[in-house]
Each structure stands twice: as C-alpha cells, then as structure tokens.
Amino acid sequence: MKLFNTLTRYKEDFVSIEEGKVKMYACGPTVYNYFHLGNARPFVTFDTLRRYLEYRGYEVEFCQNFTDIDDKMIKRANEEGVTVKDVAERYIKEYYIDADGLNCKRPTYQPRATESIGAIIGIVKALYDKGIAYVIEGDGVYYDVTKKEDYGKLSHYNLEDLNPGGGERKASYDGKKNPGDFALWKFKKEGEPSWNSPWGEGRPGWHIECSAMIKKHLGDTIDIHGGGQDLIFPHHENEIAQSEAANGCTLANYWVHNAFVNVDGEKMSKSLGNFFTIRDIVKHFPYKVIRFFILSGHYRMPINFSDELLRASQTGLQRISTSASNLKFALSSDSYEGSNEEASKVLDDAVRESVDSFIAHMDDDLNTADAITDIFGLVKAANTAIDSKASKASLKNALDKLTEITDVLGLDIGEDPEExxxxxxxxxxxxxxxxxxxxxxxxxxxxxxxxxxxxxxxxxxxxxxxxxx
Ligand SMILES: [Zn+2]
CATH class of the missing domain: 1.10.10 (Arc Repressor Mutant, subunit A)
Incomplete structure (x- = not known):
C-alpha cells in the first residue's frame, strides 16, 4: 500500500515496523461540544484506514484520545456552572452516539488526557533534565524550539519563517526565549483544575497530551500518525519535537493528514461559525449517508458540504443497498431459476475485476472515491446478472464480495431480509x-x-x- 507522507511530501510504500502489525494514533476530539462534519472527517478517514489495514491482514493497534482538559473545556464548565469533568463526561457520551452512528469502530485505546498526567509529567521531566524545557515564573514550563535541529520538518517551516514575534501577538511572548516556544505545563490559575508536578501545581499543555498518550499506549515509535491538516502546525510539529527530544527516536514513520470540509469554499470550523454538527445533519440524513458522503471524496481533497451532495450520496448508497437486497431476494426465492451459464461467467469476471480494482485504488493512498466507483461497477454487473438469470452460486459470490468491500469502507448497506x-x-x-x-x-x-x-x-x-x- 502507498500512503502520502506529509513528512516527505511523497506517496511512499507503507512498510510497518513490525511485520503484520500496525501501531496508529489519531488526535481525538476536545470534548466540550457536539462534533461537526469537519471534525467527523478524520474520525471516518482513520477508521477506514484502520479497517483497510485489517482487511489486508494487519493487526492494528489504534489509539485515539479524548482531550478533556484545555481552555475551551474550562470556559464551557464556567459558563454552565459545572465541573470540567462534568463537561467531559457529557460530551464523551455524545461523542459515542455520533461516532457509533457513523460506524467508526471503537479504537483499541481511547485514553483521556486527565488519566495520563503521570506520563505527561514523565516527558516534561525528561525534557527539563536535558535542558530543552525551561520555567517561566508564574506562567509555566516551556519547550525551547531552538534545541531541536530539525524543528519544522513536518510543516516544512524553518525557525526564521516561523518568526511570529512582531506585531500585536508580541505581548504573549513575554518571558519566552523564542517566539515559537510553547507551553508543556501551565501553572495553576484560580478556579482551574490542577495536578501536582515537580515545578508546581498546574495542568498540561495540549501538544504534550498526545505525546504522552502515544508513549503510554503504543510506545516511542509508531507506524502512522493521523489527523486533520490544520493540526500539522503547530500541534503535530510540537508533538514530534517533544517526543523525539525526550525519547531520542523517531515518533512516527508516516504522517497522514486529511483535508477540510468546506462550506461555500471556506473551511467548516467552529471559529468561522459555518459548521453543521453531525447531530443537526442526522435530522435530515441518516448517519450512514454522512459516512458515505465523507468517503466519496479522496481524503486529501477538500469536500464541499451541500444538501445536494448529501442527497446524491443518499441516492448512491440506496443503489448499493437495493442491489444487495435484490441479490438476497433472488437467492432466497424458490422461483428464481439461475441457469444461464454465460451470464454466470460474465458476473464472476466482473466481480473479480471490481474487487481487484477496489484493492488497487485503496492501495493507492486510500483512494476511497475511486474504490466507490468499483463498488458501483459490481452493483451494475449484479443487477444485469439477475435479469439474465445467472446462477445462484454466482449471485451468492457477488453478494459476498459486495458485503466484503462495503464493510471495508464501513458502509451499512442494509439489513438481512430475515430482519x-x-x-x-x-x-x-x-x-x-x-x-x-x-x-x-x-x-x-x-x-x-x-x-x-x-x-x-x-x-x-x-x-x-x-x-x-
Ligand atoms: Zn494530537
């Protein structure tokens, strides 16, 4: 399989560290609200990558975290007059309703940042002991970005390019050695949850959470790290800096990033206010249609959100489901006589070609868009074969293969007739x-x-x- 690696900007052959096994991490949600369609795209994308790797015989250990402590969580708790933990519990529950609805398999590990404080302090201490982290009194523990020579290797920025020191943001750099330095540990402010640390009470910075949870659950070097492209800088760049400086080895061999969901040509985001939560969209379209819509574009291309495109996805998915029901119905019907040998052979060949092409497209950097076209190829052949009375054995084979490849994409193509x-x-x-x-x-x-x-x-x-x- 080939994967586009943000580190090298090339499609590379995927080779796992340990044969037959894949360790994969994707940044999970900050649980202070319902998630929107733009947030759902990485959940569905990396669930599909995991499913495909499993289909190809890998044993996949997949970790996706919950960020359950940060500024937004604290703000939300204060607004509602509840604890940060209350907010987290509520939105983790809501997360599962939508993620299960979208048919995302539960990750192998789903740690919460607040349950990983020991691991977080461990990495900060390693960095501090090596002289890479330093304390700003009354503020926190910071990472000195000049201490890592290859800082910027993921985002392909260099320190001079980054130089965001001028202008109105200047004030926030007071006390830092370099403008790009970032907080590993933030000292306690009144009314905020806090934990003890060797440098004083406080809470973790955002980037360090992922570094710690990766180390704790998957180890020092993993195969694949995923996330939305907006996380490349600074979040993933900083994860690399922290983990590699502390552990002395590569954090992840392949960095995979999905593109945005756009609305009228602009990125769907909470900050722009142009977002639609999954909970809103399911009032009009089933979860399975939303998943199909997300996978109908290649993950590195932006997809545009519109009612028309969701309706087109619904029609497309319906066509696949109808074909599956037609196959099931013909197979269960006593009056269906499949005696046309030529039609059987045509169907068998078409099924084989569709499945081969599906695998070739998925092998090519998870090209779900073209893989879906292959599914339609199989559907068309199956529909024709029923009309021309192909044998039940050939119909059964077509149904099995259709179920197999739609499962790889996590598409729900309908119930069994007995249901x-x-x-x-x-x-x-x-x-x-x-x-x-x-x-x-x-x-x-x-x-x-x-x-x-x-x-x-x-x-x-x-x-x-x-x-x-
Ligand atoms: Zn992360």
Whole structure:
C-alpha cells in the first residue's frame, strides 16, 4: 500500500515496523461540544484506514484520545456552572452516539488526557533534565524550539519563517526565549483544575497530551500518525519535537493528514461559525449517508458540504443497498431459476475485476472515491446478472464480495431480509392473498399500511419484495 507522507511530501510504500502489525494514533476530539462534519472527517478517514489495514491482514493497534482538559473545556464548565469533568463526561457520551452512528469502530485505546498526567509529567521531566524545557515564573514550563535541529520538518517551516514575534501577538511572548516556544505545563490559575508536578501545581499543555498518550499506549515509535491538516502546525510539529527530544527516536514513520470540509469554499470550523454538527445533519440524513458522503471524496481533497451532495450520496448508497437486497431476494426465492451459464461467467469476471480494482485504488493512498466507483461497477454487473438469470452460486459470490468491500469502507448497506418483522411479513401475505382474489382496493390499503410502518413492497417476477424505507 502507498500512503502520502506529509513528512516527505511523497506517496511512499507503507512498510510497518513490525511485520503484520500496525501501531496508529489519531488526535481525538476536545470534548466540550457536539462534533461537526469537519471534525467527523478524520474520525471516518482513520477508521477506514484502520479497517483497510485489517482487511489486508494487519493487526492494528489504534489509539485515539479524548482531550478533556484545555481552555475551551474550562470556559464551557464556567459558563454552565459545572465541573470540567462534568463537561467531559457529557460530551464523551455524545461523542459515542455520533461516532457509533457513523460506524467508526471503537479504537483499541481511547485514553483521556486527565488519566495520563503521570506520563505527561514523565516527558516534561525528561525534557527539563536535558535542558530543552525551561520555567517561566508564574506562567509555566516551556519547550525551547531552538534545541531541536530539525524543528519544522513536518510543516516544512524553518525557525526564521516561523518568526511570529512582531506585531500585536508580541505581548504573549513575554518571558519566552523564542517566539515559537510553547507551553508543556501551565501553572495553576484560580478556579482551574490542577495536578501536582515537580515545578508546581498546574495542568498540561495540549501538544504534550498526545505525546504522552502515544508513549503510554503504543510506545516511542509508531507506524502512522493521523489527523486533520490544520493540526500539522503547530500541534503535530510540537508533538514530534517533544517526543523525539525526550525519547531520542523517531515518533512516527508516516504522517497522514486529511483535508477540510468546506462550506461555500471556506473551511467548516467552529471559529468561522459555518459548521453543521453531525447531530443537526442526522435530522435530515441518516448517519450512514454522512459516512458515505465523507468517503466519496479522496481524503486529501477538500469536500464541499451541500444538501445536494448529501442527497446524491443518499441516492448512491440506496443503489448499493437495493442491489444487495435484490441479490438476497433472488437467492432466497424458490422461483428464481439461475441457469444461464454465460451470464454466470460474465458476473464472476466482473466481480473479480471490481474487487481487484477496489484493492488497487485503496492501495493507492486510500483512494476511497475511486474504490466507490468499483463498488458501483459490481452493483451494475449484479443487477444485469439477475435479469439474465445467472446462477445462484454466482449471485451468492457477488453478494459476498459486495458485503466484503462495503464493510471495508464501513458502509451499512442494509439489513438481512430475515430482519423484516413478522408483522410486516404477515401484511405482505395478506396483500398477496387480496391480490389473488382481485380485491385490489384491499391490496392497496394493506400496501399503504406497510408503507406507514416504514417498509415498501414491490412486486417482482419472483414474488413480492419487501424493503425497509
Ligand atoms: Zn494530537
């Protein structure tokens, strides 16, 4: 597999440190609010990368953290008159509702920053003992960016370029040795949660949290570190600086970053106020459509949010689901006779080609956009094959492969027919009986009743076919 590595700016062959195993970390949410579509993109992207690596036979250890202490958390707690922990508990619960809805598999480890204070202090101490960190009285412990020669290697900035010392931000650099120095530990302010440390009571800076949780759960060097592209600088650059200076080895071999979700050409973000939370969007579109929408673009390209594109995603996903139900229905129908050998062979070949092409696209830097086109190729072949009476064995193979590759993308393409409730199946039988007696008014009445209960019934040459709407 090839992955675009932000460090080298090349698509590189992925080679894991330990054969057959992958250690992967992605920066998780700050839990002070519901997450929006822009936040959801990395969750879905790295869940899909993990699923694909597992599909290719790797054992993946995936760690995604919760930032449960920072300025925004404290502000939110003060506004609501509750503790920071209360805010974290509430929004971690809400996070799971949306992340589970989006079909993101639970990461192997999901640590909270506040449960990793020991590991955080350990790294700060290592940096302090090496003379890389220093104390600013009444402020905190800071990282001296000039102490690491290759600082800037991820963002491809150098220290002179960074020089953000002038202008209105100058005041905030008081006491720092260099403008780019950043806080590892912030001394306690009135009304803020705090922990003991060798330098005094306080709380961790944001960047150090990830460095500590990576070390604690995955070790000093990991295979893949992921996140949104807005995290490249300063967050990931600083994670590298801290971890590599403290541990004396590379933090991550591959740095993978997803592009933004845009609204009218601008990045969706809380600060711009142009965001839509997942909780808002699911009032209009199911979670599975949102996931499909996110994966319909390549992860390194911006995607534009609009109702039209979500509607197009819904139609696309529906086409895949319908094809799966048609296959299941033909397979379960006694009246389906699949005796066309030529059609069977055509289908078998098309399925093989679609799956090979799907793998080739996913191998090419997780190109989910083209991989979805391959899924549609399989769908088209399957639909044709049912009409031309391909064998049940070939249909079964097509259904198995369709399920397999849609699972890799975490797409939910519908329920098994046996999951249709008995009450609905009884109504379907009653309607069939009414039709047989040519009582069409009664048949239509029952059909409306079925529709009102959230199911559709369609008459096919192989008998009535029921689907959840
Ligand atoms: Zn991070």
């Amino acid at each position: 249709i409730p008995e009450e609905i199946m009884d109504l379907v039988d009653q309607r069939a009986a009414a039709k047989k007696e040519k009582n069409f008014a009664e048949a239509d009445r029952i059909r409306d009743l079925i529709t009102s209960k959230g199911y559709s019934v369609k008459d096919t040459p192989n008998g009535p076919q029921v689907e959840k709407i």
